[in-house]
Amino acid sequence: MSAVDIRDLRVTFGGVVRAVDGVTLSIERGEVVALIGESGSGKSVTLRSLMRLHPPRATKMEGTIAVEGRDVLAMTPRALADYRGPIVSMIFQEPLLALDPVYTVGEQIMEIILRHEKVSRKEARARALALFERVRIPSPERRLDAYPHEMSGGMRQRAMIALALACRPKVLLADEPTTALDATVQIQILLLLRELQRDLGLSIIFVTHDLGAAVEVADRIAVMYAGRIVEEGTARELIRNPRHPYTIGLLKSRAHGVMEKGTRLDAIPGAPPDLARLPPGCSFAPRCAAAIESCQIEQPPSFVVEGGHRARCFRWKDAPAQLGAQALGAA
Amino acid sequence: MIIGAPAHDPFERDRGGPATPLLTVKGLLKHFPIRGGALGRVQAHVRAVDGVDFEVMKGETLGVVGESGCGKSTTARLLLSLIDPTAGEVFFDGMKVGSPELSLKEFRRQTQMVFQDSYSSLNPRLTIEASIAFAPQVHGVPKREAVARARDLLARVGLDPVRFAGRYPHELSGGQRQRVNIARALALQPRLVLLDEAVSALDKSVEAQVLNLLMDLKDEFGLTYLFISHDLNVVRFISDRVMVMYLGQVAEIGPSDVVFDRACHPYTTALLSSMPSIDPDHRTMEAPLAGDPPNPINPPSGCRFHTRCSFVEQVCSSVQPRLTEAGPQHEAACLMVVPGSGHSKAPVGTGVAA
Numbered sequence: 001m002s003a004v005d006i007r008d009l010r011v012t013f014g015g016v017v018r019a020v021d022g023v024t025l026s027i028e029r030g031e032v033v034a035l036i037g038e039s040g041s042g043k044s045v046t047l048r049s050l051m052r053l054h055p056p057r058a059t060k061m062e063g064t065i066a067v068e069g070r071d072v073l074a075m076t077p078r079a080l081a082d083y084r085g086p087i088v089s090m091i092f093q094e095p096l097l098a099l100d101p102v103y104t105v106g107e108q109i110m111e112i113i114l115r116h117e118k119v120s121r122k123e124a125r126a127r128a129l130a131l132f133e134r135v136r137i138p139s140p141e142r143r144l145d146a147y148p149h150e151m152s153g154g155m156r157q158r159a160m161i162a163l164a165l166a167c168r169p170k171v172l173l174a175d176e177p178t179t180a181l182d183a184t185v186q187i188q189i190l191l192l193l194r195e196l197q198r199d200l201g202l203s204i205i206f207v208t209h210d211l212g213a214a215v216e217v218a219d220r221i222a223v224m225y226a227g228r229i230v231e232e233g234t235a236r237e238l239i240r241n242p243r244h245p246y247t248i249g250l251l252k253s254r255a256h257g258v259m260e261k262g263t264r265l266d267a268i269p270g271a272p273p274d275l276a277r278l279p280p281g282c283s284f285a286p287r288c289a290a291a292i293e294s295c296q297i298e299q300p301p302s303f304v305v306e307g308g309h310r311a312r313c314f315r316w317k318d319a320p321a322q323l324g325a326q327a328l329g330a331a
Numbered sequence: 332m333i334i335g336a337p338a339h340d341p342f343e344r345d346r347g348g349p350a351t352p353l354l355t356v357k358g359l360l361k362h363f364p365i366r367g368g369a370l371g372r373v374q375a376h377v378r379a380v381d382g383v384d385f386e387v388m389k390g391e392t393l394g395v396v397g398e399s400g401c402g403k404s405t406t407a408r409l410l411l412s413l414i415d416p417t418a419g420e421v422f423f424d425g426m427k428v429g430s431p432e433l434s435l436k437e438f439r440r441q442t443q444m445v446f447q448d449s450y451s452s453l454n455p456r457l458t459i460e461a462s463i464a465f466a467p468q469v470h471g472v473p474k475r476e477a478v479a480r481a482r483d484l485l486a487r488v489g490l491d492p493v494r495f496a497g498r499y500p501h502e503l504s505g506g507q508r509q510r511v512n513i514a515r516a517l518a519l520q521p522r523l524v525l526l527d528e529a530v531s532a533l534d535k536s537v538e539a540q541v542l543n544l545l546m547d548l549k550d551e552f553g554l555t556y557l558f559i560s561h562d563l564n565v566v567r568f569i570s571d572r573v574m575v576m577y578l579g580q581v582a583e584i585g586p587s588d589v590v591f592d593r594a595c596h597p598y599t600t601a602l603l604s605s606m607p608s609i610d611p612d613h614r615t616m617e618a619p620l621a622g623d624p625p626n627p628i629n630p631p632s633g634c635r636f637h638t639r640c641s642f643v644e645q646v647c648s649s650v651q652p653r654l655t656e657a658g659p660q661h662e663a664a665c666l667m668v669v670p671g672s673g674h675s676k677a678p679v680g681t682g683v684a685a
Contacts, residue, residue: 212607
């Protein structure tokens, strides 16, 4: 049984904005999957759907989400509260907004443990302390009594990871957890996530717009565009042998590796589509140099490239050569 | 008219000749007081920018990198006097800014800035055409001409004036708004443009488009850029020279290729190796630095980096290294570069380190 099994998920806001438009994704136990994409690609919406964090009145969710065999979309509010924490928990981009400013970090961790488990306050505090040591917060005893604003950015992010691990979840959802951090701190947090995943056997879904961060932690990468997964595969397959023109474009437009002065970046032209007015065919077709007539009319299905490597592109066989993707393999 | 050749050829406005730096910064200092207690007395200072000297040559792009709190954005704001410096002088093309020779208003006309947040830096009640035409009117350009210039600039930055001129900022995407901000900065025909994390909030595919646009505009209008960013890949791509800042001071400055390939300062090296590798077969195994950057309120004594440096020796905590020549046009503030500094890796005698 997979840890997470999403089938044909569709999320619509306000009846018109199709933020997620048919996402199917499964994550094995102990696997790290990165969802990458630009703003508005539906990556965070997909992640939040797993915790059912969207406002219920304005959101229409279709399809199925099963986490550890539980049907998430059918849960009652009570079942949902029991599910958030011990089964699935989440870390956010901005810990200062995600943590409560008027309680110490230690109290916030204890509160979660006491809500879900029958333990004494003393035991809960000991657990919180152990968690702080686990995420390598220096002088953990003293830091438990600190308020979020008294900590530095990297330390707060570590505290939030400790908070997320408080009830020993099976699945950890990370929504751009390193985007707001400095470069030297970002790599520390990425390595910490990798270590925790290995030691605790967590399944992690890691949402990011940064391909570099994704490659550092993920076993598999799923690239999202306009609410759909356009390509997925192992990190190696995706970087070395990208098949979807959008993935190829993302890899080529990176300033990284452009060594010669005065060379222009290979930018993807245009802008992502309006989610309230998606084109009938492939959403990327208007920006795609390899698009053919059928791309405008019909939505490409998910083609199997090899094993678990799939691409939603009619031209997955010949587009990479046309777009000059071979040069990327060496990078 | 702007189409064709720029109305004012920037080279015509050149006073000091190509050898005079366009911008010279000397001893720039900004200490923000922290008040507290019942009487609101000054209790400490945030030493945001603590003695920074550098030059920007005509026609070059100087990249400024560093982590949050290193003073890179404060430096940009000090240059334009958006905040008042505690001490320090700024010279523009050999003329002191704020002197009778070059008034602040005239300096600001020739130096424009593009900010990170494309939305909050535009007036939501003005159409983008009006926003772009606003500053030239303040500087005495007749309205009709200012509007015509605004429409030309919109076309230049890739926004069709017929479709976009009458729109409001909220009707544009992030990338389009940043193009408007760039057009607005160019409306006064400046010689120097400060770009403070100007592409950081954009999506990757849009970021590449805007970087290409910036390079084109630089050639077309003969501009000089001061490009501030935390993204080393982007800085390497766009900059001729790079300045690395740490806790309010310059750690290293030099030609972009030299700084990226043969960095002298251990902080620069650590910053570079912190970049994700994007190679699934060679993932980063160990973080090059532990912990966060220290607080600029009480910066470490001696070399500010010594608390996180792997080459630290006793002398580092007491002696503050000065920027020292490490090669042609290449300077680093590290005791390992300063001859005879007392650090075991320092070059002996008075010779220049390689």
